[in-house]
Amino acid sequence: xxxxxxxxxxxxxxxxxxxxxxxxxxxxxxxxxxxxxxxxxxxxxxxxxxxxxxxxxxxxxxxxxxxxxxxxxxxxxxxxxxxxxxxxxxxxxxxxxxxxxxxxxxxxxxxx
Amino acid sequence: xxxxxxxxxxxxxxxxxxxxxxxxxxxxxxxxxxxxxxxxxxxxxxxxxxxxxxxxxxxxxxxxxxxxxxxxxxxxxxxxxxxxxxxxxxxxxxxxxxxxxxxxxxxxxxxxx
Numbered sequence: 001x002x003x004x005x006x007x008x009x010x011x012x013x014x015x016x017x018x019x020x021x022x023x024x025x026x027x028x029x030x031x032x033x034x035x036x037x038x039x040x041x042x043x044x045x046x047x048x049x050x051x052x053x054x055x056x057x058x059x060x061x062x063x064x065x066x067x068x069x070x071x072x073x074x075x076x077x078x079x080x081x082x083x084x085x086x087x088x089x090x091x092x093x094x095x096x097x098x099x100x101x102x103x104x105x106x107x108x109x110x111x112x
Numbered sequence: 113x114x115x116x117x118x119x120x121x122x123x124x125x126x127x128x129x130x131x132x133x134x135x136x137x138x139x140x141x142x143x144x145x146x147x148x149x150x151x152x153x154x155x156x157x158x159x160x161x162x163x164x165x166x167x168x169x170x171x172x173x174x175x176x177x178x179x180x181x182x183x184x185x186x187x188x189x190x191x192x193x194x195x196x197x198x199x200x201x202x203x204x205x206x207x208x209x210x211x212x213x214x215x216x217x218x219x220x221x222x223x224x225x
Contacts, residue, residue: 004155031211040121042202042215043156050211090155094213098144098163099206101213103155 003027004104006091012110019078021107023091032074033101034058034066037088046089049074081111114139114205118216126224131175131190133219135203138184145186146204146213147177156202162186164208173197198223 004025013019025032030051035043045058047066055068063085067075078085088108092101119134137143144163148156160171167179173196177188186203203216 040217042116042217044215045212048211092156094211098161099211099213100146100158100161101156103148103157105155 002105004091004093004102006089006104006107008107009105010108012112013081014112015082017081017111019081019109021076021089021091021109023074023076023104025072025074025091025093025102025104027093027102028071029093029095029102030071031094031096032068033092033094034064034074034076035090035092036060036085037090037106043090046076078109078111081109083111085109086111114143114207114210114212114214116203116205116214116216118201118203118219120219121217122220122222124222124224125193127195128192131188131193131197131221133188133201133203133221135177135186135188135216136184137186137203137205139205139207141207142181144206144208145177145179146206147171147175147186147188148202148204149173150200150202150218152199159188159201193221193223195223195225197221 033048034046049055049068065077091104094101117136146161147159160169162179170176
């Protein structure tokens with residue numbers, strides 16, 4: 001079984017809709033991250049969490065919110081989706097020593 | 113703050129030829145460095161990492177990278193390309209003790225038969 005899972009894998013939605021992307025991990029890591037990937041821009045950090053009570057904004061958090069329901073679960077919400085949030089979204093976890101990050105398979109989100 | 117520059121957004125090589133992907137970083141302290149690979153419709157997979165041990169790092173699938181502090185570089189190489197190496201490759205940097213991993217823009221590798 002995969003160590004980091006994301007649901008859904010693909011989602012098409014309309015402008016203005018609320019969307020939640022979910023991430024679960026079995027690696028036992030405390031640190032979890034949400035990134036978006038756009039062509040030519042690499043990966044950009046949206047939010048990160050060091051534990052259930054510690055959630056922090058990344059470089060592009062506007063228009064997004066997160067919830068850390070448990071050590072193993074970290075959800076990303078788009079409160080009112082807009083077309084420029086169309087992207088590939090990745091969840092990741094990391095260890096405490098070298099910040100090696102382990103990625104989920106991604107969610108491809110299309111906002112029409 | 114760290115930043116990463118990958119030279120060349122697309123690289124095309126012949127099967128059996130050398131693969132060379134360039135990565136330069138800026139960091140105020142000796143960093144941790146990573147190369148990740150992304151195959152189509154998949155997440156990122158770690159190829160190799162440098163964490164202040166040996167400067168020549170060997171990874172999976174025959175890839176290796178050399179940390180050169182004087183050049184602030186961490187270029188990725190593979191002596192002989194295989195069709196299965198077609199993918200997008202990302203260089204990333206992290207300062208020791210920092211939570212943040214900064215990614216380059218990525219290099220797409222195509223392999224010609």
